[in-house]
Amino acid sequence: MTSRKLGVADATEAIEELEAHYPNAGYYLNFRTAVDLVAAAIISARTKDTVVNAVTPALFDKYRTADDYAGANPKDLEAMISRVSFPSRKAGNIIRTFRIIVNDYGGKVPDKREALTALPGIGSKTANTILINAFGIAAGIPVDTWVLRIAYRLGLSVEADPDRVEADLEGLVKKKYWKNIAYVMKAHGKELCRTSAPLCDECFLSGLCMRNGV
Ligand code: SF4
The missing domain is CATH 1.10.340.30 (Hypothetical protein; domain 2)
Incomplete structure (x- = not known):
């Protein structure tokens, strides 16, 4: 399958949909300081x-x-x-x-x-x-394995190297979403865009998604 990328408008819509569907997504490690x-x-x-x-x-x-x-x-x-x-x-x-x-x-x-x-x-x-x-500083987007997988499937990046994926995302995604994008993607990866069997038929992003690699 040829990998395809979303344009800025569709990428923005996808991120806004993720934000709307996972309002409680956030960082997952406990810490005080x-x-x-x-x-x-x-x-x-x-x-x-x-x-x-x-x-x-x-x-x-x-x-x-x-x-x-x-x-x-x-x-x-x-x-x-x-x-x-x-x-x-x-x-x-x-x-x-x-x-x-x-x-x-x-x-x-x-x-x-x-x-x-x-x-x-x-x-x-x-x-x-x-x-x-x-x-509280958004200097860059944290790219973990969840972000790598979902960014690729959606078509936000067709790269495999985390630094290149980060650069692609930072070029596509408005800065106001940088702080939370990794956490809404992880929530989506757990709920629908699962590693081996993504639930594309149930996914609210199916109309936008490039389904690269699926
Ligand atoms: S349509 Fe499928 S591959 Fe695309 S984001 Fe949804 S679950 Fe993932």
Whole structure:
């Protein structure tokens, strides 16, 4: 099947439909502070949200500040996140990240995308997520596996590389939707645009959707 793309008007309509159908969609990891969110976001790579949200309460109680994480014993931290994937690597990334935050930013999580993506374990998606949810800044659209799949199927992007998909979306989607687009897409992916068997006959976007790959 040839991949096809939506124009700006149809893309805007699709996003507005998603917003209207999932008014309660929002970020799915629990956190209290920007420090919590950085730790949770690093832990969340290739790990289910429910697992992340199950391990973070104890973590957030033990490590409250950037200094706490920067001085953490790697084995202790690894043990606390042993249920997530790659706990040793993620514990190391958390400690290294917070050492940089302590040394270079006085213990405050930076609110610039370039500063965040320079930290260990933080790429574009995570940086965009932190900026949106900790600071209310829409510097970019977080592109996760839900966004990749649904953007492609709908025809918002025909790319597979997350950075290219992000660029396509940011060219098509009004900035006022950047903060929530990943979360309405995830809601749609769970309800109708399922991974292996999308429910296209029931989908409110079927009249717009390019159904790429379906
Ligand atoms: S029509 Fe099908 S492929 Fe397109 S968004 Fe709806 S469920 Fe997904």
